[in-house]
Amino acid sequence: MTFAHHNSNEWDYLKQQLPQWLEQSREQCGSGKVASYIPELSKAPLEALGIHVIDSKGNLFTAGNSELAFTMQSISKVFTLLLALMDNGKDVVFDKVGMEPTGDSFNSMLKLELVQPGIPFNPLINAGAIAISSLIAGGSPAEKSERVLQFFRKLSFNDTLTYDQSVYRSEADSADLNRSMAYFLKDNGVLKGNVEEVLDVYFHHCSIQVTCADLGRMALVLAFDGTDPITGIHLIPRQYVQIAKTFMVTCGMYNASGEFAIEVGLPAKSGVAGGILTMVPGKYGIGIIGPALNPKGNSIAGVHLLETMSREMDWSLF
Numbered sequence: 001m002t003f004a005h006h007n008s009n010e011w012d013y014l015k016q017q018l019p020q021w022l023e024q025s026r027e028q029c030g031s032g033k034v035a036s037y038i039p040e041l042s043k044a045p046l047e048a049l050g051i052h053v054i055d056s057k058g059n060l061f062t063a064g065n066s067e068l069a070f071t072m073q074s075i076s077k078v079f080t081l082l083l084a085l086m087d088n089g090k091d092v093v094f095d096k097v098g099m100e101p102t103g104d105s106f107n108s109m110l111k112l113e114l115v116q117p118g119i120p121f122n123p124l125i126n127a128g129a130i131a132i133s134s135l136i137a138g139g140s141p142a143e144k145s146e147r148v149l150q151f152f153r154k155l156s157f158n159d160t161l162t163y164d165q166s167v168y169r170s171e172a173d174s175a176d177l178n179r180s181m182a183y184f185l186k187d188n189g190v191l192k193g194n195v196e197e198v199l200d201v202y203f204h205h206c207s208i209q210v211t212c213a214d215l216g217r218m219a220l221v222l223a224f225d226g227t228d229p230i231t232g233i234h235l236i237p238r239q240y241v242q243i244a245k246t247f248m249v250t251c252g253m254y255n256a257s258g259e260f261a262i263e264v265g266l267p268a269k270s271g272v273a274g275g276i277l278t279m280v281p282g283k284y285g286i287g288i289i290g291p292a293l294n295p296k297g298n299s300i301a302g303v304h305l306l307e308t309m310s311r312e313m314d315w316s317l318f
């Protein structure tokens with residue numbers, strides 16, 4: 001029986017069903033793999049799965065291993081895009097990155113050479129997010145990273161957010177592919193100045209450590225078009241949130257975004273540490289962690305859980 005046939009309010013139904021849906025999805029974990037190309041990420045627990053849901057009044061509930069701390073990785077790209085838009089405006093940003101999905105993996109640089117003028121296809125693939133890092137305002141890499149961190153703290157209403165230094169160092173020491181991509185972007189004229197400094201901003205924002213509660217709160221701000229519904233504080237211009245949410249639908253789950261749009265139908269962004277940030281627009285912010293990944297780099301159990309939730313609650317926007 002789905003919620004549509006159930007005689008209770010949506011929130012209560014969700015709260016009641018979620019622990020059981022989560023345990024069913026957890027069975028997927030064994031078929032996934034924890035990311036290991038950033039060595040430090042391979043220490044994450046394969047069987048973990050947690051979720052945090054928050055509504056516009058601040059009501060919340062959690063299930064599973066929702067207390068687990070993890071790094072944002074690619075989820076951070078949504079918010080650096082928003083900060084770059086706020087710092088520079090739309091024209092400057094879309095001079096450096098495109099608006100189209102690639103159909104390639106998140107770390108592919110194939111189209112940078114194949115398709116002229118050689119700018120990254122969108123801001124959520126690695127090449128695009130590295131280009132976006134170069135657009136964050138600030139006099140030095142440290143100042144840029146500090147502005148990003150402060151912005152993330154504001155959006156999560158969590159002043160204690162900070163970097164996981166071991167993951168930061170682990171990525172900086174092993175990022176040959178991202179590094180080659182960044183130098184390629186410099187040669188194409190997309191990046192200016194010192195490439196290592198741009199990469200340092202990128203590695204820092206990927207290594208910001210969060211829990212599902214932080215992701216849920218950040219998602220809630222997007223779900224309400226840039227104004228936090230709990231405090232009424234206006235944080236991001238609505239037209240930029242619209243851009244970010246559209247990218248989340250078309251590119252947020254890497255080259256599985258089409259399938260995710262069909263099976264779940266919500267704006268979402270995943271990261272290789274196993275996090276997923278998603279929302280039911282106008283209703284809920286949702287944060288998920290499940291470090292076991294499917295071959296495309298999305299949390300295998302997290303995606304399964306969202307498929308169940310969306311189907312049972314009839315959440316698809318489409």
Ligand code: GLN
Nearest residue numbers: 073074106126206271272
């Ligand atoms: N920091 C990671 C990388 O550059 C982010 C990628 C991801 O989460 N997909 O590879």
